Amino acid sequence: MGNIMLSDKLFGRAEMMAVRDGFGDGLFELGRRDKRVVVLTGDVKESTRVERFANAYPDRFIECGVAEQNMMGIAAGLAAAGKIPFVSAYAVFSPGRNWDQLRVSVAYSNLHVIIGGAHTGVSVGPDGATHQALEDLAITRVIPNLTVVVPADYWEAKKATEEAAELKGPVYIRLTREKTPVITRKESPFKIGRAETVRGNGRDAVIAACGPILYEAVMAAEQLSAEGIGVRVINNHTIKPLDREVILTAARECGAVVTAEDHQVAGGMGSAVCELLAQHWPVPVEMVGINDSFGESGTPEELAEKYGLKAKNIVRAVKKVIERKE
Amino acid sequence: MLAEEQIQKIELKADEIRKDVIKMLMAAGSGHSAGSLGAADVFATLYFSGGLNWDPTDPWNPDRDRVIVSNGHICPVWYATLAHAGAFSHELLETLRKLGSPLQGHPHYRELPGIENTAGPLGQGLSQAIGQALAARMDTSGYRVYCFLSDGELQEGQNWEALLFAGDNHLHHLTVIIDRNQIQIDGYTEKVMPVEPLVNKLQAFNWQVVEIDGNNVAEIDKALNKIKTTIDLPTVIVAHTIPGKGVEFMEGNYLWHGRVPNPIEGAVALRELRSLWGKIVSESD
Numbered sequence: 352m353g354n355i356m357l358s359d360k361l362f363g364r365a366e367m368m369a370v371r372d373g374f375g376d377g378l379f380e381l382g383r384r385d386k387r388v389v390v391l392t393g394d395v396k397e398s399t400r401v402e403r404f405a406n407a408y409p410d411r412f413i414e415c416g417v418a419e420q421n422m423m424g425i426a427a428g429l430a431a432a433g434k435i436p437f438v439s440a441y442a443v444f445s446p447g448r449n450w451d452q453l454r455v456s457v458a459y460s461n462l463h464v465i466i467g468g469a470h471t472g473v474s475v476g477p478d479g480a481t482h483q484a485l486e487d488l489a490i491t492r493v494i495p496n497l498t499v500v501v502p503a504d505y506w507e508a509k510k511a512t513e514e515a516a517e518l519k520g521p522v523y524i525r526l527t528r529e530k531t532p533v534i535t536r537k538e539s540p541f542k543i544g545r546a547e548t549v550r551g552n553g554r555d556a557v558i559a560a561c562g563p564i565l566y567e568a569v570m571a572a573e574q575l576s577a578e579g580i581g582v583r584v585i586n587n588h589t590i591k592p593l594d595r596e597v598i599l600t601a602a603r604e605c606g607a608v609v610t611a612e613d614h615q616v617a618g619g620m621g622s623a624v625c626e627l628l629a630q631h632w633p634v635p636v637e638m639v640g641i642n643d644s645f646g647e648s649g650t651p652e653e654l655a656e657k658y659g660l661k662a663k664n665i666v667r668a669v670k671k672v673i674e675r676k677e
Numbered sequence: 678m679l680a681e682e683q684i685q686k687i688e689l690k691a692d693e694i695r696k697d698v699i700k701m702l703m704a705a706g707s708g709h710s711a712g713s714l715g716a717a718d719v720f721a722t723l724y725f726s727g728g729l730n731w732d733p734t735d736p737w738n739p740d741r742d743r744v745i746v747s748n749g750h751i752c753p754v755w756y757a758t759l760a761h762a763g764a765f766s767h768e769l770l771e772t773l774r775k776l777g778s779p780l781q782g783h784p785h786y787r788e789l790p791g792i793e794n795t796a797g798p799l800g801q802g803l804s805q806a807i808g809q810a811l812a813a814r815m816d817t818s819g820y821r822v823y824c825f826l827s828d829g830e831l832q833e834g835q836n837w838e839a840l841l842f843a844g845d846n847h848l849h850h851l852t853v854i855i856d857r858n859q860i861q862i863d864g865y866t867e868k869v870m871p872v873e874p875l876v877n878k879l880q881a882f883n884w885q886v887v888e889i890d891g892n893n894v895a896e897i898d899k900a901l902n903k904i905k906t907t908i909d910l911p912t913v914i915v916a917h918t919i920p921g922k923g924v925e926f927m928e929g930n931y932l933w934h935g936r937v938p939n940p941i942e943g944a945v946a947l948r949e950l951r952s953l954w955g956k957i958v959s960e961s962d
Binding site for chain 2: 410
């Protein structure tokens with residue numbers, strides 16, 4: 352396929368890389384380019400992939416220990432003093448445990464702190480429900496001033512990390528643990544706030560997905576295409592600010608929307624899309640995601656199957672939403 | 678060391694600040710009286726003894742000393758002090774808590790010159806002060822960071838995360854001033870949730886601790902000078918203050934933590950404060 356938005360290996364044997372590594376490699380690059388960049392972690396430097404930065408720039412790496420509230424506050428102080436701090440921990444702890452500090456010390460002051468929330472979704476796997484952040488989008492996207500980004504793969508994580516350093520104000524970047532398909536290309540365009548239509552001009556329905564589940568969305572669209580159903584796929588990586596134009600245009604042209612995310616259906620990306628559509632272009636919507644439950648231990652694959660986050664679930668949702676048209 | 682004449686000037690300044698605090702709170706109709714009055718001497722000494730490297734005409738100079746107020750509810754005393762320092766028009770003070778005013782009910786970062794942090798939800802200031810202190814170290818800038826905490830606020834766990842961090846990182850250019858006035862909304866701190874033995878706790882967290890009478894300008898000044906000579910540990914000044922200081926019916930009474938005087942009480946308070954100058958002289962004799 353000659354689609355610049357998608358890896359040419361996607362439909363053969365997709366390359367597998369972890370989103371968190373994109374974050375770590377992006378930070379390493381940033382550290383080289385900009386001395387204002389500092390990185391904080393809460394005793395998880397290896398698993399959040401900031402170790403590379405820590406080894407290269409030890410004077411700009413701050414180990415906070417298992418104390419996420421203090422870590423977020425320190426980041427606020429660093430940003431107020433002109434630094435560009437990146438806060439790295441598991442999303443259940445940051446912004447989970449330090450949400451108040453994110454809201455008050457960082458976001459209300461509109462300080463340029465970037466929060467990398469690692470280990471999100473049931474895709475965290477064996478660690479179980481306590482460590483699977485399924486609510487992080489809901490609790491971040493309601494905070495004013497805060498930009499919320501969900502990279503779909505390694506390259507997007509790297510690009511989002513590097514671009515976040517150029518923005519003003521606080522940014523939340525949602526990361527995942529395990530190796531997932533490299534969906535996009537190194538040279539694919541990426542801009543925070545701009546949703547990308549990654550597949551086709553289908554007019555039967557549109558799938559808006561964010562995070563690694565975008566791969567399942569593309570696979571679902573392929574399968575539907577074989578059945579004669581034309582589906583457009585949007586990589587809706589920025590939850591806030593939402594790309595209203597791309598989503599509304601697609602909703603107008605297709606008349607039905609499916610959203611897909613490894614997050615609670617309540618309050619997540621799909622909810623953000625519904626808020627937009629309900630007010631400006633109401634069309635039927637089906638939402639694929641976690642339905643008001645905690646996760647559990649298992650392999651990422653088993654959990655995706657059990658919690659209905661696979662291409663087949665998206666296919667079903669598309670067929671259902673098309674039935675509901677008119 | 679301040680000369681007697683300078684001490685008296687600062688005491689007079691603290692009295693002016695207290696009167697402004699009463700007027701502001703009466704105009705606002707809500708807010709926190711006791712802590713604001715009790716901390717007036719520390720604020721006046723910090724800003725007017727000449728030891729703070731901060732210029733209100735260049736309020737965001739990168740090398741300025743930082744003052745962070747974590748117990749944001751005592752912001753009336755901060756606002757009044759900054760107005761006296763010339764950071765903004767004195768007339769703005771009466772807009773406290775009013776729609777459109779930069780004098781928010783709890784301080785908002787950079788809303789006014791000198792407001793270095795957002796505060797309100799307790800326990801968040803010290804971490805921000807640490808961030809500023811770390812940046813000073815990275816940039817090899819010589820600025821100092823001061824952070825006000827209340828004693829009731831120490832019940833928030835984040836403070837102990839922060840105390841642990843700063844002690845371990847030897848942030849000697851960081852100074853915490855704890856307003857030890859013994860009260861919080863629901864009563865006396867030692868009844869609600871004891872923070873004692875406070876000095877032992879702070880020392881155990883690797884801080885140098887100085888205890889002073891926080892309503893005595895000479896003692897406050899001495900402590901603020903002493904901390905500048907430390908080259909290793911961060912310092913906590915435990916400033917024992919009288920909540921409501923200067924207004925007899927408020928002094929020591931926790932009910933005034935979150936109350937403001939009505940017009941009659943306010944008139945009494947202002948009359949007392951106007952005559953305070955004489956009382957201070959006779960007390961120090």
